[in-house]
Amino acid sequence: MFKFAIQNMENQDPAVVDAIKESGESTLEKAKTKAKTKFDQFVDVSLNIAVTGKTGSGKSSFVNALRGLEDEDDRAAPTGVTETTMEPTMYEHPEMPNVKIWDLPGIGSPNFKAKKYLNDVNFNTYDFFIILNSERFMENDIMLAKEIRKRKKRFYFVRSKIDNDMSSEKKKKGFDEQKVLSIIREDCQKNLKELGDPKVFLISSCDLEEYDFESLQNTLEDELPEHKKYALLQAWPVCSAASLEKKINMFKRMTWAASLVSAGVAVVPVPGLSAACDVGMVVLFLTRCYYAFGLDERSLTRLSEKVNKPHLKDLAKSKFVTAIREKALTRLQASAALAAISTVEYFLSLLPGVGSAAAAGISFATTQYLLREGVNDLADTARIIRKEAGLASVH
Ligand SMILES: Nc1nc2c(ncn2[C@@H]2O[C@H](COP(=O)(O)OP(=O)(O)O)[C@@H](O)[C@H]2O)c(=O)[nH]1
Ligand SMILES: [Mg+2]
Structure with a gap:
């Protein structure tokens, strides 16, 4: 009453x-x-994004791009250097300390073992994995994806440095951007059939307005739990x-x-x-x-x-x-x-x-x-x- x-x-x-x-x-x-x-x-909800892939694939540059930082920024992950450690390096979003982006060690070695790698990098820390490659995806990328899937987490294949491909293709006669993009996409996806044909996002860390960076955002939003979406949408450039x-x-x-x-x-x-x-x-x-x-x-x-x-x-x-x-x-x-x-x-x-x-x-x-x-x-x-x-x- x-x-x-x-x-x-x-x-x-x-x-x-x-x-x-x-x-x-x-x-x-x-x-x-x-x-x-x-x-x-x-x-305050935490979001932990793991960025992995072989050495030189553009992991550190991608980490910086997600944080809205230039590679030259004092707080940026160093780029163009060979990984010497097996430890993941954590980078906080500059304005949102609850969002952490992890620069993982390279997966390039010939005797790469996905299981050991995921244990070494503390698999449980992450909400999802970005698997980067600046060329077509290879055995190690696939092994890693399979192991992540076995452990019931999500991964996203990202083909980096598309701007490089574009600038070399542009010099050729009859250049058609959409055609080049679909050739790269098909080439990347060819090796991934056994994983059920996952989508490959084509991006350039130098220009987020171009290519599939927006589509990556949309996909992540669709697949993240409701409360994690808030963190993603606030932090995503x-x-x-x-x-x-x-x-x-x-x-x-x-x-x-x-x-x-x-x-x-x-x-x-x-x-x-x-x-x-x-x-x-x-x-x-x-x-x-x-x-x-x-x-x-x-x-x-x-x-x-x-x-x-x-x-x-x-x-x-x-x-x-x-x-x-x-x-x-x-x-x-x-x-x-x-x-x-x-x-x-x-x-x-x-x-x-x-x-x-x-x-x-x-x-x-x-x-x-x-x-x-x-x-x-x-x-x-x-x-x-x-x-x-x-x-x-x-x-
Ligand atoms: N043009 C271009 N260069 C890139 C891109 N991403 C990375 N790079 C360059 O590729 C090299 C290796 O990148 P880095 O991020 O250090 O790779 P990591 O070893 O995977 O961390 C560096 O010289 C970067 O400047 C990109 O999207 N476009
Ligand atoms: Mg690096």
């Missing part, structure tokens, strides 16, 4: 009703529990217009959870007057969004150098981009979910009519508005920058 009364009162706030609806639950209590689980997964839109949709779909987690709606007796909104959560959510859309300085510098358009950075000046940049959370803070009070006040100052003194008591509706506005603002900025960069866009 008592519970029913409370529920009724809370339901008077349309913003809260909205959030409950989006949660798919029937009561605020249930919606809040679900929001907490979802949000924790969204921020933006590689196409559709890939950006997917990220935007994910953040939009998460705002109900982020707002319920941020706002203290349980103790609200009067609609519109919320107890402490944890603006730290709002900042965390939008900071994740900012990095996932590639709006940080490093990503923008990289993009503008790539397309040779130095003015691209000037386009990243929207209200929220500026706010996040001024107060950007460091990597550690971004996972600890704790923002400094100054950040909180700064964010609140973005809202019309909300002073920083209100930090402890903004309404649920305001929290929700801040999150939605933030995602929209960042999304629009990212779309504009893609367009200006001359990259393909979604119509």
Whole structure:
């Protein structure tokens, strides 16, 4: 009876009703529990990607590409060096420490033993394996795939350095990119028939917008468990217009959870007057969004150098981009979910009519508005920058 009364009162706030609806639950209590689980997964779920293949196949370059780093970056995996260790090397995603990409030892030796190799590299650590080769797949790749399958994990064959193939083929008369790609694909797949004809993804670590990098993202998304998808979609570099839109949709779909987690709606007796909104959560959510859309300085510098358009950075000046940049959370803070009070006040100052003194008591509706506005603002900025960069866009 008592519970029913409370529920009724809370339901008077349309913003809260909205959030409950989006949660798919029937009561605020249930919606809040679900929001907490979802949000924790969204921020913190671990994803461990193993990158393997023979020495020189481009493993370290691929690891760097996944982390959005140039091979020259201080934090990058060294490339062009021969592996001397049998230990996997772990590389954290620069902004998401819960996502780890592992550069595994080469599988090139003539007396390669898949079983021993997988034991040596701590097989259980990984969510899935990327098996790279810059030529056609050979006996060792196949042996490894069979052993991974026997142990009930997934593997993906990736044919690397496609840009090299393209530049040598381009010199020939009657060059047709699609034709070259299908010849490479068939050539790679020929040896893999005994594995049931798995798909081979053709990629270049130098240009993720080209070839099958997007298709690899889609396949991984389809095959990963729901909660791991969040980590993948946040960490995966933006590689196409559709890939950006997917990220935007994910953040939009998460705002109900982020707002319920941020706002203290349980103790609200009067609609519109919320107890402490944890603006730290709002900042965390939008900071994740900012990095996932590639709006940080490093990503923008990289993009503008790539397309040779130095003015691209000037386009990243929207209200929220500026706010996040001024107060950007460091990597550690971004996972600890704790923002400094100054950040909180700064964010609140973005809202019309909300002073920083209100930090402890903004309404649920305001929290929700801040999150939605933030995602929209960042999304629009990212779309504009893609367009200006001359990259393909979604119509
Ligand atoms: N053009 C081109 N070169 C690549 C690509 N991936 C790797 N490389 C180069 O191939 C060489 C070996 O790459 P590396 O990542 O060190 O291979 P690993 O031994 O498997 O770690 C290096 O000189 C890389 O710069 C690619 O996609 N395109
Ligand atoms: Mg290497």
